[in-house]
Amino acid sequence: MKLSILLYLDPGTGSYIIQAIIAGVIGIAFFFKNLRIKILSFFGMLKYDDDKEKNDQSKTENKL
Amino acid sequence: MNLHPSSFRDSAGNLFYHQEQLYRGINISYKDHYDQLMTSGLYDILIKKNWIVKHAEVSLDYQHNYYKIIRPQPIPFISYPYEWCFDQLKDAAMRTLDITLIALQHDMILKDASGYNIQFEGYEALLIDTLSFEKYKEGTPWIAYRQFCENFLLPLAITSYTDLRLQSLLAIYIDGVPMDYAMSLLPWRARLSLGINLHIYLHANSITKHNKNIKSDIQVIYITKSKLVQLISHLRDTIKSLHIKNKSSQWKDYYVKDTLAEYDEAKQLEVQQMLEQCGTINKIWDMGANNGMYSRIASRYCNHVLSSDIDRYCVAQNYVLNKQHEIKNVLPLYGDLLNPSPAIGWAGQERMSWWDRVEVDVIIALAIIHHLVITHYISFEMIAKLIATKCKYLIIEFANIDDEKVKFLLQNNTNYNYHINDFLFTFEKYFIIKKHIKLNDTRALFLMQTKKQ
Numbered sequence: 001m002k003l004s005i006l007l008y009l010d011p012g013t014g015s016y017i018i019q020a021i022i023a024g025v026i027g028i029a030f031f032f033k034n035l036r037i038k039i040l041s042f043f044g045m046l047k048y049d050d051d052k053e054k055n056d057q058s059k060t061e062n063k064l
Numbered sequence: 065m066n067l068h069p070s071s072f073r074d075s076a077g078n079l080f081y082h083q084e085q086l087y088r089g090i091n092i093s094y095k096d097h098y099d100q101l102m103t104s105g106l107y108d109i110l111i112k113k114n115w116i117v118k119h120a121e122v123s124l125d126y127q128h129n130y131y132k133i134i135r136p137q138p139i140p141f142i143s144y145p146y147e148w149c150f151d152q153l154k155d156a157a158m159r160t161l162d163i164t165l166i167a168l169q170h171d172m173i174l175k176d177a178s179g180y181n182i183q184f185e186g187y188e189a190l191l192i193d194t195l196s197f198e199k200y201k202e203g204t205p206w207i208a209y210r211q212f213c214e215n216f217l218l219p220l221a222i223t224s225y226t227d228l229r230l231q232s233l234l235a236i237y238i239d240g241v242p243m244d245y246a247m248s249l250l251p252w253r254a255r256l257s258l259g260i261n262l263h264i265y266l267h268a269n270s271i272t273k274h275n276k277n278i279k280s281d282i283q284v285i286y287i288t289k290s291k292l293v294q295l296i297s298h299l300r301d302t303i304k305s306l307h308i309k310n311k312s313s314q315w316k317d318y319y320v321k322d323t324l325a326e327y328d329e330a331k332q333l334e335v336q337q338m339l340e341q342c343g344t345i346n347k348i349w350d351m352g353a354n355n356g357m358y359s360r361i362a363s364r365y366c367n368h369v370l371s372s373d374i375d376r377y378c379v380a381q382n383y384v385l386n387k388q389h390e391i392k393n394v395l396p397l398y399g400d401l402l403n404p405s406p407a408i409g410w411a412g413q414e415r416m417s418w419w420d421r422v423e424v425d426v427i428i429a430l431a432i433i434h435h436l437v438i439t440h441y442i443s444f445e446m447i448a449k450l451i452a453t454k455c456k457y458l459i460i461e462f463a464n465i466d467d468e469k470v471k472f473l474l475q476n477n478t479n480y481n482y483h484i485n486d487f488l489f490t491f492e493k494y495f496i497i498k499k500h501i502k503l504n505d506t507r508a509l510f511l512m513q514t515k516k517q
Binding site for chain 2: 020025029030
């Protein structure tokens with residue numbers, strides 16, 4: 001199904017179009033990211049996201 | 065019924081005051097969207113997570129004008145994105161995206177992603193615009209994508225890559241930092257980030273390109289929900305990867321380098337005793353709070369503390385420390401007493417000035433008055449007169465002319481008549497001195513009660 005949207009000379013036009021393009025680029029990036037996660041978890045080398053969040057937070061704290 | 069001066073953009077409803085209470089009227093045209101928010105479980109989840117302001121449906125005389133009227137829970141201190149520290153702006157951005165992602169699970173989306181839709185209660189970022197949700201139509205792009213980038217991503221990227229002080233640009237550009245301007249401020253190495261490249265550079269190019277393309281009145285755009293989720297998640301990852309650069313600042317290590325432990329211990333004890341003497345306190349404003357050490361002490365004696373400082377690094381440090389220690393009733397903000405946030409927006413009324421928003425029970429002014437008087441030529445009279453209109457009690461520290469810091473400041477201002485007698489004579493015009501404690505040979509702490517005018 002395709003959806004038609006009326007897009008006049010609206011500042012949002014370019015912003016709408018680019019979302020479709022970026023979504024495509026990100027789709028490829030996500031594919032490789034998922035592949036990486038699968039390979040890492042296969043070899044038991046995957047870190048948990050929670051740890052990553054904590055590391056990120058302590059990075060900010062150290063910088064302060 | 066007095067309409068709120070900022071409530072003119074949204075066709076879904078408006079904010080108004082009735083008997084000094086703030087209400088939100090929901091228009092009939094927004095009925096389906098509001099019903100979906102309330103019945104889909106989205107509102108309940110957001111309330112459970114404490115991500116949205118609570119509201120109650122009420123019945124008022126103006127009922128016939130609206131589908132429904134709701135009364136949102138009041139926010140203790142209204143703050144704006146240009147007064148937040150880097151991490152507050154970042155957390156507000158992440159909260160906006162997280163809410164959008166949860167909304168998509170309930171077939172809704174945020175149609176408005178302005179920074180002004182977020183308010184802080186302590187360190188919790190809350191969405192306050194209950195009417196910013198709309199029903200999601202499969203295939204449609206995110207209408208608020210550009211607004212989000214201009215309100216959050218661009219200021220965060222600029223400040224992360226260059227200087228924290230540039231966050232003040234948000235006070236000049238009420239609708240967010242313009243993309244072309246932001247690009248001119250970003251260094252070339254920002255392009256090394258895929259997220260910055262996609263969401264800023266490519267995004268800006270597309271806007272420029274399609275603004276000129278008059279023939280393309282109709283475009284066919286279709287983005288599946290899963291692609292949209294990936295786009296928003298990627299935007300979130302990009303925001304998450306932005307950090308403050310490690311730079312020194314004048315005030316950042318104040319409590320580490322500049323003050324004596326013994327003197328601070330005595331001062332902390334006295335401040336607590338004085339706060340106890342003030343009776344029941346709802347709100348305290350700690351002006352010149354540095355990293356918020358005294359604000360966190362004050363937080364035990366009241367419901368809410370506003371903790372402001374002129375140094376954005378100190379505000380960031382304050383915010384992170386409160387999160388770390390789970391102190392939920394302290395709001396750190398960037399506030400320059402010499403040039404406080406003005407009222408901005410249409411008719412100068414959309415966003416209130418700093419002094420129009422601040423009204424508290426107690427003001428704490430520690431080690432600040434000598435800077436204002438000696439360095440910036442603000443007289444005791446000007447300070448006392450202004451402060452007396454905004455609080456019931458004042459806890460103020462005075463450093464006399466023999467103090468090392470005062471001597472240093474007076475080096476360049478030798479003609480200034482700075483003396484404790486002038487200070488007391490002026491402040492006693494506006495306040496009753498309830499307590500006077502000597503902290504050491506050169507510094508004293510005062511508890512003052514505002515005289516009824």
